[in-house]
Amino acid sequence: MSFKLFNLLVQASAWTIGISAISIAIGFLLALVLSAALLSGKALYRRPAEFFISFFRGVPLLVQLLLIYNLLPFIGLNVPSIVAAIIGMSLCTAAYQAENLRGGFESVPRGLVEAADMVGFTPRQVFLRIKVPIALRLTFPALVNEAIMILKSSSLVSVVGIVEITRMAQDLASSTYLPIEIFSSAALIYLVICWSVALAGRFGERALPGGAK
Amino acid sequence: MIFDPNVILKHLPEIAAGTGVTLALWIAGMLLGVLIGFLVATARRYGGRFIDLPLGLVVEVLRGTPFLIQIFLVYYGGPFIGLSLNPIPCGLLGLSIYASAYYSEIFRAGYAAVPHGHVEAGECLGFSRFQIIRRILLPEMALIVMPPSVNLAVILLKESAVLSIITVPELTTTVSAIGSQEYAFLEAIFLLAVIYWVIVEAAARLGRFAESRFSTYRFSTP
Numbered sequence: 001m002s003f004k005l006f007n008l009l010v011q012a013s014a015w016t017i018g019i020s021a022i023s024i025a026i027g028f029l030l031a032l033v034l035s036a037a038l039l040s041g042k043a044l045y046r047r048p049a050e051f052f053i054s055f056f057r058g059v060p061l062l063v064q065l066l067l068i069y070n071l072l073p074f075i076g077l078n079v080p081s082i083v084a085a086i087i088g089m090s091l092c093t094a095a096y097q098a099e100n101l102r103g104g105f106e107s108v109p110r111g112l113v114e115a116a117d118m119v120g121f122t123p124r125q126v127f128l129r130i131k132v133p134i135a136l137r138l139t140f141p142a143l144v145n146e147a148i149m150i151l152k153s154s155s156l157v158s159v160v161g162i163v164e165i166t167r168m169a170q171d172l173a174s175s176t177y178l179p180i181e182i183f184s185s186a187a188l189i190y191l192v193i194c195w196s197v198a199l200a201g202r203f204g205e206r207a208l209p210g211g212a213k
Numbered sequence: 214m215i216f217d218p219n220v221i222l223k224h225l226p227e228i229a230a231g232t233g234v235t236l237a238l239w240i241a242g243m244l245l246g247v248l249i250g251f252l253v254a255t256a257r258r259y260g261g262r263f264i265d266l267p268l269g270l271v272v273e274v275l276r277g278t279p280f281l282i283q284i285f286l287v288y289y290g291g292p293f294i295g296l297s298l299n300p301i302p303c304g305l306l307g308l309s310i311y312a313s314a315y316y317s318e319i320f321r322a323g324y325a326a327v328p329h330g331h332v333e334a335g336e337c338l339g340f341s342r343f344q345i346i347r348r349i350l351l352p353e354m355a356l357i358v359m360p361p362s363v364n365l366a367v368i369l370l371k372e373s374a375v376l377s378i379i380t381v382p383e384l385t386t387t388v389s390a391i392g393s394q395e396y397a398f399l400e401a402i403f404l405l406a407v408i409y410w411v412i413v414e415a416a417a418r419l420g421r422f423a424e425s426r427f428s429t430y431r432f433s434t435p
Contacts, residue, residue, distance in 0.1 A: 060374035063374055070402055074399055153279070191273075
């Protein structure tokens, strides 16, 4: 296997990383809304959020991607497949991240909230200065894990025709008859990406306030 | 969307067969994964550094790469090293290997979570290593590993949909084929999502029920 083939796989990894990063970011914003709905205490908001989360955690990502890929043109949205892929991945990761965030908000020590109330923080200040920073800090490890899961799951967008690492490897393997070399190289590239994220996560964990020094 | 229930009724036997393949692959893959995972975790614990390090590396590689790539490697790469497998055995092999890596980590954590004093107590009473594993570590571990195992089981059920890409005749393959055949792809995928949702929800509830039954016998350690 030549260096040129390997290089093509490395170039394709830009798509893997790009799609994953955008999906994680959009998913995070959606997850904030979902977790707020879960914690609102109003059934009107909670029920739809629970329904959404249950669906996107209960159906395989592959099926979700196929569903969205076929649903969008049906409702008159003719978007490029990359958009369908990002929507699918974002919705899926939003469901998982929302559960993490809910856990984070629920683990904020009550005493800290009460203390802030005592010293005269407004509810808004309690939320922005106590709850949000602590909850985000608590969910950071879960966020890193989710990022790694999404990086690996992004291999599934190859089925809707996006030439990221997996699709590139498939194309190269069928044209060169070197499946072992090509797929092993693809695996190696995924490993390097995932390990880098895990390592960065560990550094971040230590650098953030409250980390083990 | 014109949803014709007759189409579903007409293809009910095929859908049932596809569901059967999915469930069979899932359960077999899970059992093999638990078995191999347990052996790997045990070998890593008792086998010394020269077994622990290479096995640890394999586990990390399996956990750090997409399931789809692993499947492709076995399915398309296999024939080049004399391993020509049909889709179903190939899918089972891929699913078991993938599962075993994650189960081995669960068992490793389980071994580590059993209080050391219990093992020492066994040693003091003259238990052999095998007896310690069978009489002390395994029963205590069973409770500890239950919740993450149930979690992983649900993940595996969903991952099994990926096997459709190498044409294993499971649920996803079957229902999407019906969709193309009947020119109702969107309806078929929608049905597929609902079937998975129901099965996954049922599996998760069953798992939670098993957990609650198990935890009745939970020992208390201060």
